[in-house]
Amino acid sequence: MVAFGKKLKERQIQEWQGYYINYKLMKKKVKQYVQQIEGGAQNRRHVLKDFSRMLDTQIEKIVLFLLEQQGLLASRIAKLGEQHDAxxxxxxxxxISELREAYRAVGRDLLKLLxxxxxxxxxxxxxxxxxxxxFGYRFTDYYVKTRANHPYSQLQQVFKHVxxxxxxxxxxxxxxxxQDRQGSYLSIYDQPALPLQDPVIDSIKAAVDRLTHSTNFLHFLAQHALIMQEELPTAVEEHVDDQRYHFMSLLLNLANTFLYMVNTYIVVPTADNYSMSLGAAATVCGVVIGAMAVAQVFSSVYFSAWSxxxxxxxxxxxxxxxxxxxxxxALAYDLDSIVVLLLGRLFCGLGSARAVNRRxxxxxxxxxxxxxASAGFVSASALGMACGPALxxxxxxxxxxxxxxxxxxxxxGWVMAVAWLVYLIWLWISFKEPVRETQESNIQQESNAEPVENDALEKGLAQPLLLSSEDKQEDEDGDQDNDVSEEAPEESRGPATSIGSAYRLLTPSVKVQLLIYFMLKYAMEILLSESSVVTTYYFNWSTSTVAIFLACLGLTVLPVNIAVGSYISNMFEDRQILLASEIMVLIGILLSFNIIIPYSVPQYVCSGLIMFVSAEVLxxxxxxxxxxxxxxxxxxxTYNxxxxxxxxxxxxxxxxxxxxTLVxxxxxxxxxxxxxxxxxxxxISSIIATFFTYNSLY
Known part of the structure; x- marks a missing residue:
């Protein structure tokens, strides 16, 4: 695994090397600050101000070079414009062909700048x-707060590419x-629905979207899957070996995702009645529904490792x-056993292969x-969530x-048993196990005509005989803070090897994000799992009515993601939408309480809809x-x-x-x-925590 500093150097454009952020220098400076503070030579306030000035200088260097290059590009476009007019x-x-190629050359240079x-x-x-x-305190919060919104902000130039x-x-x-428009005088502004089909422009648009975190529906939906991408950009698109990709296998993974979500929510409208028919209280439905999630806590780990x-x-x-x-x-009814019912749901949770699907x-x-594919994963989950209660x-x-x-x-139970049996047969016939990386390397070695000794010799020659004193010092002094951005030993830059080591990698802002995720899933589960009991008690709803209500909630997922992904997320910053949607979830919860006035269907439906939709956006x-x-x-x-x-x-x-169940x-x-x-x-706790880490979400 290559450290961030080395990756940064590899990806730099050679002729612009002096204008990049001096990451190595600043990293060493941070190390010096730690030693000075521990030795009592400096106080924290001085360090804060000194590092801020250093960072300001680095950002100014980047921004001035960026403006200079933008000016050169603008000048080239202006000259090409004169030829265009002629x-x-x-x-x-x-x-015309030469001019078009000249514009594409400018586009390629712009792409390098992006x-x-x-x-x-x-x-x-x-x-x-x-x-x-x-340093254990929020420098990012101070720096972003004082620099990002200043009228002369240079930080905005880097992050917003003004x-x-x-x-x-x-x-x-x-x-x-x-372009040949067959005599038409319409420009791109007259036909926004017909985007320019040019590879250079497509690449530029992708780079701009990535830099500004602009989204469309597919992009926003895919983010729900949390399938993390390579952090540093590459000018050349990377491809997974065709031997590893098989469309039918991908389809089977998405089908597994869909069926599992149907399996999770198909019992929600009837779990209270089923519990009562076996002699338990209606609220035991909470344990019946939750048993699947209990087992999933463990199955997620072993499936992730197995993959x-x-x-x-x-x-x-x-x-x-x-x-x-x-x-x-399904058999628990005739066996008259609540234990068999719960064991059946536990088995269903033990079969949760979502970690495999994502992986x-x-x-x-x-x-x-x-x-x-990531958007398909999320869509399959959303459709399964809607189809379960409807079915x-x-x-x-x-x-x-x-x-x-x-x-x-x-x-x-019977319908899902038949569905999984059919899926099992389809899987057995159609799934293709991808070639593992170790197998690929073995095949490559076998096909290589050169002896293995030559390969080993070449690898040996590629390594420096002696580390430079600077590199040696950096290797020995490598920060053991488990951050991939350090040129630290390999074991401190590899993936986490346990839940504990993964937890130690979590910064305060990540912990707040996980708290928010916990909160929204908790609120949604309370709303969905107790819906049958609550609506029967207050409104005497039938199973079909509850099923329709839950299905309608599930069907809001895709339209909401279209609205947020295509429009709202491009008008506001993610952290602004995050805070606003948290407040909307809070409003939905407050409106759900039954206080003083008689509880009504409009109150329940509206509050549930506000809570569910806001949680989806969140x-x-x-x-x-x-x-x-x-x-x-x-x-x-495994522990990703x-x-x-x-x-x-x-x-x-x-x-x-x-x-x-307890209540x-x-x-x-x-x-x-x-x-x-x-x-x-x-x-409320998540909203307060968001305020504390708001400026670190930049």
Missing amino acids: LQQQPDISQ FFVEINAIGLRKILKKFDKR GVGAVVGAISRNLGDL NKSYYRPLIFSSIVLFVGNTMY YISDCVPLKIRMQ AGLLQINFKIYKITFNEDTLP EGVNLALLSRVMSSRLSRG GGLLSTEAGTIARVIADGTI GYLGESKLLNITLLPSLLIC
């Missing part, structure tokens, strides 16, 4: 995080005018366990379609075959920020960022479902208000 008077096909800005922006974020980590948009627009417009070796075998195991679990769930997309899907609402029949009962309580924005502030060491290995967020959400669901012993009349109290307190 050609409009006397068209010449050969000269990569320059992006690499510097990443370097600035990393050094700010490192300073915070080493002025580059005008250059992009000029190149796009002129290339668009030079290091195989994808096919864990998916086979998952399908078999889910088939058995659903069969047990397959991250490891085996080519970069060019990974965003679409339960349709299964309103009652009959017997021999001694086996088929009714609204047992049919969800989830997308929260995971987008989480992927940026989380250590890149958590983007790979995706696993941590899954565990946080799953534990929230377990606690929420347990709360419903149920106090009576159904108290269920609503008491279960909403923890949601209220956690939501």
